[in-house]
Amino acid sequence: MNIQYPARERLANLPTPLHPLRRITELFSTPFGGPQVWIKRDDLTESAMSGNKLRKLEFIIAEARTRGCNTLITCGGEQSNHCRATALAAARVGMKSHLILRGGHELATEYLPDGNLLVDYLAGARVSLYPLKEYLSRLPQLFEEWTDHYRTQGDRALCIPTGGSDGLGIWGYVQCAEELFKECREQGFFPDRLVCASGSGGTQAGLTLGCQLLGVDTQVTGYAVCDSEAYFVSKIQEDIQHWAEKYAQTFPFDAQRISVNDKYIGPGYGMATEEIYQSIALAAQLEGILLDPVYTGKAFHGLLQDIEQGRYAGCRHVVFVHTGGQFGIFPQRAGFKASWAEQSVDRL
Missing domain, CATH: 3.40.50.1100 (Rossmann fold)
Structure with missing residues (x-):
């Protein structure tokens, strides 16, 4: 075929x-x-x-361009490979990125980010950390709230599901x-x-x-x-x-x-x-x-x-x-x- x-x-x-x-x-x-x-x-x-997320992001970012989006919003755990790849890919193509992460010990005031989370910050992503219970119960609402936030600033956001896994990311x-x-x-x-x-x-x-x-x-x-x-x-x-x-x-x-x-x-x-x-x-x-x-x-x-x-x-x-x-x-x-x-x- x-x-x-x-x-x-x-x-x-x-x-x-x-x-x-x-x-x-x-x-x-x-x-x-x-x-x-x-x-x-x-x-x-x-x-x-x-990693594997970059193959998916090739199709996701092309879709974002087609829709006229300049911001990528996605979600995951504090050590999400997908979120790290999204932050770096957004930086490479000149887009903003916003990561909705489910928090843990990193919510402590003296926590030093490590691994993927450290790279998220280095890539210039905006990181919003939420306690696990709130993240699980409000994730759809969090996507909506942050999409509205960027809209009021004159930006247009594409929301990417966990892992970039849907009918678009599947192409990768x-x-x-x-x-x-x-x-x-x-x-x-x-x-x-x-x-x-x-x-x-x-x-x-x-x-x-x-x-x-x-x-x-x-x-x-x-x-x-x-x-x-x-x-x-x-x-x-x-x-x-x-x-x-x-x-x-x-x-x-x-x-x-x-x-x-x-x-x-x-x-x-x-x-x-x-x-x-x-x-x-x-x-x-x-x-x-x-x-x-x-x-x-x-x-x-x-x-x-x-x-x-x-x-x-x-x-x-x-x-x-x-x-x-x-x-x-x-x-x-x-x-x-x-x-x-x-x-x-x-x-x-």
Whole structure:
């Protein structure tokens, strides 16, 4: 199928690399067999704007220009990769950005911002922090209030949902799917499975839709980092339905092909276990790949566990889509102590 894309603002360094993880593959070979694990390096879409959100923002910012908007309003947690990418992308194209963030300890007067939140401020974003209860109960109203605020100042704002995940942002990973299969053909293999972290659902929705639009049988599996399998199945269908309505698409999407694994969320969103921290360290030590404890670390840990348990025994090639998020490592530095403390002492 020849996919017709809407307007796009070129911001990312594409295509991102695709290469095998040979040491990881060797280490996790089992009596059941096991696939060659590959990695799609969407953490390299750009240096500071890095990650999966930039692909979505290319289409979102083009839409903002079409509507005559000069301000981007979006939302997320205090360490939102999407909000950080939005702040930097807005700065790059000469737009204002306003981030509605759910607060925690950063509301304390002496808190020093770290990780993504620090970058938000450096990028010149206006940051509004709200306690979790208010954020959850009033988010639609907060978008309305700040949109009205900018309107009174003569500005026009585009409101972007959590993670940029809707029928507009979905184009970013439809395009990624097309790019990825071209790279696979060039390297002489066909992927049996694509794997990604699912936090707001948009990346998995785009990859899943993209596979079907391209007419390939590859299964996309999202490892949930929050919420349940049922939630993500519903959210992905909702995003694809929004896409179909917004762009007058009649493509017969097969919802039965949505695959979500919610067994590796750990204690909750933004919280990792010691095993997840160890998997992140393993990827760094064996492959020089940096994952994060909120998204990619959980998904990669889940993938490795499932390979070890024989759940990918029928697959020859699995591609892990690295969606970025490295700024999220630094606020959780204490979790990695077991991975570096002993080595640090040895160097003294």
